[in-house]
Amino acid sequence: MRSKNHWAGLSKLPATTVLDAFNGANSTIDTLTKLADGAGMSLAELLAYGDPDWEMQVKTRRTFRSWSTEDFDALIRVLERRT
Numbered sequence: 001m002r003s004k005n006h007w008a009g010l011s012k013l014p015a016t017t018v019l020d021a022f023n024g025a026n027s028t029i030d031t032l033t034k035l036a037d038g039a040g041m042s043l044a045e046l047l048a049y050g051d052p053d054w055e056m057q058v059k060t061r062r063t064f065r066s067w068s069t070e071d072f073d074a075l076i077r078v079l080e081r082r083t
Contacts, residue, residue, distance in 0.1 A: 010038030040065075 003020060008015040011034040021027040021035060029043075036046035040061045 007038060011035045027045065
């Protein structure tokens with residue numbers, strides 16, 4: 001899991017603000033939006049996941065965002081063959 005300082009750097013927020021948000025402080029929408037943007041997530045995803053181990057989720061989202069429709073179709077075909 002990445003440190004709160006890492007997420008502070010991604011979101012361009014002070015580390016204390018990030019720590020407060022992770023600890024459940026009454027954060028503003030602006031703070032939560034900056035955290036979500038820094039993590040490569042939507043605000044809805046951030047709120048749904050809470051305080052996850054974001055490292056793998058961020059890598060996965062970035063990977064899939066670069067995929068074409070053909071890439072997804074190929075993955076679906078492989079998964080269908082396995083079932």
